Amino acid sequence: MDSATLGRATLILAFGVALYGIGAAVHAGRSQNRDWAASARRAVYTLAALSTVAFAILELAFLRSDFSFATVVSHSSTTTPTGYKAAAAWSSQEGSLLLWLWLLSLWSSLVLYLTRNRMRDVTPYATAVLAVFAAFFAGLLVFAASPFQTLATVPTEGAGLSPLLRHPGMMIHPPMLYSGYTLFTVPFAFAVAALLVRRVDAEWITATRRFALAAWFFLGIGIVLGARWSYSELGWGGYWAWDPVENASLLPWLTGTAFLHSLMIQERRGMLKVWNASLILATGTLAIMGTFLVRSGILDSIHAFGASTLGTPFVIFIAVLIAGSIGLVVSRRDSLRSENRLDSLLSRESVFIANNLVLVGLAFVTFWGTFFPLISEAATGTKSAVGPPWFDRYTVPLALLLVLLSGIGPVIAWRRATAVNARRNFTAPLFGSLAIAVALVILTPAETRPYALGMFFCGAFVFITVGQEFVRGVRARRAMAGGSVPVAFVAMIRRNRRRYGGYIAHVGFATILVGVAASSAFQHAKDVQLVPGQTAKVNGYTFSYAKATGQIVTNGGRLERIEFGAVMRVTKDGERVATLRPNRGYYPVNAPAVPISSAFDGEATSEVGMKAGLGRDVWMAVQPDLGALRPYIEQQDTRLNEAVKAAGTVNPARFGEVRGAIFAEVIRRYVNNTPPATFRVIVSPLVMWIWIGAFITFGGGLIAMWPAPDGVRRRARGRYAARVAKELGRA
């Protein structure tokens, strides 16, 4: 049996196993039969094993450049570097769906293993929901988008991974996003199951909280990696462009973040049950919608992802998820009544609710703006689109409020804040952040951008409140257990990872938004045309075009691309800042008798030159003008064509040699007689802090996610046992 047939068989089996899993799990839920529940769980494990085999087969096909696979031919080639060959597997529609299924089955197996002895009434239905997701994706892979389609005639070379995707981000950004999406299905499934059996206490939340946090963590990293990738590309709109596909990943992250905050109120006070259930159901649905949006072609996006035939099944599936979610929440509203009421508007609960409203507001604005072309067409018959200024109008004030709340939340008292509590916690942060804002007004042009100034104030407020909490925590720890400051600091975090991990995440988030505010409000961008020897000035920096460059880049002895670039010296006040080397690569097709000119008409990518620093980034891209070389290239094409015709056949090796010589001559001519090149120059302050902030945020997330030490776990288990005993006593 060849590997493609094995792959197909594996997927068919996976689909069958998923269907069996649904049936067995539903039966187990209805009959409360443990054997059936175990069988359904094992079906999910088997599904994980089968999808692992299928994914491994596909990866091997890419790594071995097995051109009997249609998807390998259209997305890889022998000259594609190995790392990108591996990543090319998920650059295809079918490969990305298989990655979805694989990750989903792994996370599903993990959560079902961890909860195998818990919530015996809930887990069978959760298993069924997870199996429904798996069956949907396995069904797509079997019936609509098989990654194991083979070609009758096996070509010797493939089209290669699009040069646009040859970026390290391609290797990690999609798996991170998909991990986030698939992990959100876990709390979604448990929420559905808990609602089905009307067991709506906080246990389903406790059982899946870490999965929700992991989803938030991976999706967030995926979004940031995408932003970093976009930042380093010409024409992708910088790190964030409010593109529909970017927004699609942000939506579940926003609602997921809201859920991670509001679940604490359900755990502590038994409140917000309807809200929490609705939030996680919306998040799971948005995760599927995000997966769908990049494939649908229904919205105009930089990531076109041409319209595919998968739209209808996805729309049906999403409609079922939405209708089912609404139906469940409405039908269970009596069971979802809060156990407690809000004691005061000045309490941590209120701040968490406000934080949730802001996050959901942000999600609503993003959703509305993203789908506005469809909404406007349905409402008025005319399709309209809103751009970044519209998004900024709403998201900037909401983001300011969110950062402010992320400073207030950690220190305000639960239930009811008192004046003493407020004075103790907010005096120093308020005056400290005001002092920083005043200093910024005096020392920088911050007052010209009120929103940015507002963000600096809010950011400072968060840093000081959280810093104050850490100082108090360390002092308390030292008073209790002694030891040095670093030891007390580490011990304090270890003993309460969730709390301090959250605080760190707040600091990171504020840092990100301070970076966003500074870099968008005080960015200087300019397009200039220069020839070697000329200079341009941008925001006090002098850019001197020292010389043009060109080179042929090979991979495994075969020509991969031809690069034209520039050496640009950057100075400020006469001091050297950096030497930037932006370039643009052209990717010829490695096949005999292909015209030389096609290399310059085909795919090309810009490698930006960048000097990144804590204070500011200097960013540059070049677009060489090859127009002057056209006559020479066309002349060589004519000569080659005539030679091929005269010979009647093409010797690939000889053709490659001649073509290499012509490319070398094109480069020589470009370097020796350089035409004006167009440069885009951007000077942005504090961009680096966006990436540092992301590192801090997700570092905090990781700390919060990490299992607590044994002693703490034992105490938590003890508290849980006591609660169960109390409830049993009541019963």
Add this chain to the structure above:
Amino acid sequence: MDPARKRTVRLIVALTAAIFLAGGLMYTSFSAGDPSVTPSKLAASAVPGKSYQVTGKVSAWKKQGSVQRFMLRDRDGARAVPVTYDGPVPDPFRNGREVIITVRKQGTAFVGEKDSLITKCPSKYENKDTPA
């Protein structure tokens, strides 16, 4: 005040605020949105000075310094409009590629707004029969 009445008042205030904000959001989106049109619709109904977001395929691309001149054609190739755009173009930009650009009519041509040119990435999840 009676706690139940207080909660009702709070709910009414919150709902009113939410409706007010959502209404503002919807109103501004309809008033701020640029009509999203095809080249043939643009050619037929464009009003000078008003901005439009147009999606079409590039043809007859010529570069003069930093200024790009090209025709933007319907997907089916039926109708095309001339567009000029000043600035570097995204990497995937070339003849045959589908782009999205915000333009204003000036005379007989359409001028692209700065940094509004988006070239669709044709590489991922594309139908096999979609021409590159």
